[in-house]
Amino acid sequence: MSERVIILGAGLAGLAAAHALVLAGQDVVVLEARSRVGGRVLTLRQPFLDGMYAEAGAKYVLGGHSTVLGFARRLGLDLDPLPVPHTSALRPFHLRGRRILAPIGDDTSLPHVLRADEQQLGLSGLYRRYVAPLVEAVGDPFHESWPGPGAAHLDGLTLREALAERGASSAAIDAVSLGRFDLVGDGIDASSALGVLRRELLTVGRGGSSAYTLRGGSDRLPVALAKALGGRIQFGWAAKRIEQEQGTVRVSCRGSTGEHRTFTAERLVCAIPFSVLRGVELVPAFSADKLRAIRELEHTSVVRTFIQYRRRLWTEWGWSSGWLTDLPIMHVLDAAPTQPPPSGILEAYRVGPCARAAGLLSEEERIAMAVRGLSQFAPELASEVQCGTSYAWDLDPWARGAFAWFRPRQLTQWGRALATREGRVHFAGDQTSPMPGWMEGALLSGQRAALEILSGASGACMAEGLHGV
Numbered sequence: 001m002s003e004r005v006i007i008l009g010a011g012l013a014g015l016a017a018a019h020a021l022v023l024a025g026q027d028v029v030v031l032e033a034r035s036r037v038g039g040r041v042l043t044l045r046q047p048f049l050d051g052m053y054a055e056a057g058a059k060y061v062l063g064g065h066s067t068v069l070g071f072a073r074r075l076g077l078d079l080d081p082l083p084v085p086h087t088s089a090l091r092p093f094h095l096r097g098r099r100i101l102a103p104i105g106d107d108t109s110l111p112h113v114l115r116a117d118e119q120q121l122g123l124s125g126l127y128r129r130y131v132a133p134l135v136e137a138v139g140d141p142f143h144e145s146w147p148g149p150g151a152a153h154l155d156g157l158t159l160r161e162a163l164a165e166r167g168a169s170s171a172a173i174d175a176v177s178l179g180r181f182d183l184v185g186d187g188i189d190a191s192s193a194l195g196v197l198r199r200e201l202l203t204v205g206r207g208g209s210s211a212y213t214l215r216g217g218s219d220r221l222p223v224a225l226a227k228a229l230g231g232r233i234q235f236g237w238a239a240k241r242i243e244q245e246q247g248t249v250r251v252s253c254r255g256s257t258g259e260h261r262t263f264t265a266e267r268l269v270c271a272i273p274f275s276v277l278r279g280v281e282l283v284p285a286f287s288a289d290k291l292r293a294i295r296e297l298e299h300t301s302v303v304r305t306f307i308q309y310r311r312r313l314w315t316e317w318g319w320s321s322g323w324l325t326d327l328p329i330m331h332v333l334d335a336a337p338t339q340p341p342p343s344g345i346l347e348a349y350r351v352g353p354c355a356r357a358a359g360l361l362s363e364e365e366r367i368a369m370a371v372r373g374l375s376q377f378a379p380e381l382a383s384e385v386q387c388g389t390s391y392a393w394d395l396d397p398w399a400r401g402a403f404a405w406f407r408p409r410q411l412t413q414w415g416r417a418l419a420t421r422e423g424r425v426h427f428a429g430d431q432t433s434p435m436p437g438w439m440e441g442a443l444l445s446g447q448r449a450a451l452e453i454l455s456g457a458s459g460a461c462m463a464e465g466l467h468g469v
C-alpha cells in the first residue's frame with residue numbers, strides 16, 4: 001500500500017531515502033530549507049578563475065565507499081583518482097617554527113622527541129604498534145550488539161588515554177595523531193577513542209588505498225539524485241515543529257519569505273543534522289534517550305579557507321598534496337588535486353577550537369591569515385595569489401557544524417538511540433549511521449530509513465542488513 005512520506009532535508013541522506021521510496025512506489029515529498037540540494041556537499045565555484053572549484057564539504061570518495069561509487073555509476077558521474085605521490089615526493093611539515101621537507105616514508109626528521117624504543121619505528125611503525133591493535137578491538141560497528149565489551153572499554157577513554165594505555169609515549173601519540181586523529185571534534189584529548197577508531201576502521205580500513213573525487217564537483221551527485229526525483233522537492237521550507245497524532249505526522253514549516261505552511265503524511269524521514277533538529281519543537285516529545293542524543297551530540301567545527309594561485313608551484317617542486325603544521329592555519333591540502341593546471345588551489349583546513357577562533361574573524365581576515373601561513377612554507381607563493389574564499393560550518397544555519405563526533409561514554413550511553421525511530425518518525429543523516437562525516441554514511445542511512453518504512457521493521461534490526469544494500 002502506498003503511504004505518503006515526508007522527507008525532511010535534501011542532503012544525501014534525504015535524497016537516498018526519497019530515491020528508494022519513490023522506486024518502491026511511495027508518495028514522497030522532500031522539504032528543504034535552502035534553495036539548493038546537497039546540504040554539506042557544497043562545491044564552491046566563486047570566486048575562482050579558469051573554471052576551477054573547491055569543496056567546502058565532502059571532497060573524497062574512498063575506494064571502499066561502494067554506495068557512493070554505485071550511485072555515481074548509475075547516475076553516469078565520472079570519478080578521477082587522486083594522484084599517487086611519486087616515490088621521490090617530499091612531504092612538507094611546519095612544526096615548532098621549522099619547515100621540514102621529509103621524503104615520503106622517511107619520518108626521521110620530524111621534531112617529536114620519541115622514547116629510545118620508538119625512535120626507529122617511523123610513523124608507520126608507531127601506527128602498527130599502537131593504533132592497529134586498537135582498531136581491531138573496535139569490532140563490527142554494523143552488528144546489532146555493537147559495541148561489545150572491548151569496544152565499550154575504548155568508549156570510556158579519550159584517544160590519548162587509549163594509546164597511552166598501550167604504552168605509547170606522549171610524543172608518539174602526538175606524532176601518529178597529527179593530521180589524522182586531530183581532524184575530528186576537539187581532538188584526541190576530548191574525543192572518545194571508540195568514536196575515532198571506528199572512523200579509522202570504516203574509512204581508511206575499508207577504503208583501501210584508492211581515493212577519488214567526483215569530476216566537475218561533488219555537488220554533481222546530489223544534483224543528479226534530485227533530478228531523478230522529478231518535482232518532488234520543495235525548497236525554502238524550514239521545519240519548525242513536528243507533531244505526531246492519530247496515525248499522521250504534521251510538519252509545520254516557515255517559508256523563506258516568512259509564510260507558514262503545514263505538511264501532513266503517514267511517515268516522516270527526519271534527515272536533518274541533530275544540531276539543527278535541536279531547535280525544532282517536538283510534540284509529543286521523543287523518548288528520553290533520543291532527546292539526550294539530539295541535545296548532546298556535538299558537531300566538529302571546521303573552517304576551510306581556499307587560496308587560488310596562478311601556478312601550481314608545489315607540484316613543480318615535487319611536494320605532496322597534504323602538508324602538516326602546528327601553525328594557526330592547521331593543515332594544508334591541495335584543494336584541486338584532480339583539476340587541470342596551470343593554476344591551483346591550496347586550502348587551510350582548520351578544525352575544533354582553532355576553527356572556532358577562525359570563525360570569529362571576517363572572511364578577509366581568514367584569507368589574509370591563510371595567505372600568510374601558506375607563505376611560511378614558501379615565500380614565492382605570496383606573489384602568485386589570485387583570489388580566496390572561506391567557509392565556516394558552525395555559521396551555516398542549516399548545518400551548525402561539519403560532522404558529528406563523540407566524547408567518552410556517549411556512544412555506549414545513547415549511541416544506539418541516534419537511529420531508532422520515534423513512532424512514525426524515522427531518522428536518517430550521516431550521524432545516524434556508523435560512518436558520520438562521510439557521504440557513504442549519509443546514503444546508507446537514507447536507504448536504511450527507507451527500508452524501515454517499506455518493511456515496517458525497527459531501525460536497530462535493519463542495521464545489519466545494510467551491508468548488502
Ligand SMILES: Cc1cc2nc3c(=O)[nH]c(=O)nc-3n(C[C@H](O)[C@H](O)[C@H](O)COP(=O)(O)OP(=O)(O)OC[C@H]3O[C@@H](n4cnc5c(N)ncnc54)[C@H](O)[C@@H]3O)c2cc1C
Pocket residue numbers: 008009010011012013014031032033034037038039040041056057058059060061237238239240271272273276280302393398399401402403428429430431436437438439440441442
Ligand atoms: C568540512 C567537511 C568535509 C567533509 N569531507 C568529506 C569527504 O571528503 N568525503 C565524504 O564522503 N564526506 C565528507 N563530508 C561529509 C559529508 O558531507 C556528509 O556526511 C553528508 O553530506 C551528510 O549528508 P546528510 O544528508 O546526512 O546531511 P546534510 O548534508 O547536512 O543534509 C541535511 C539537509 O537538511 C536541510 N535542513 C536542515 N535543517 C532543516 C530544517 N529545519 N528544515 C528543512 N531542511 C533542513 C539542510 O539544508 C540540508 O540540505 C564532509 C563534510 C564536511 C562538512
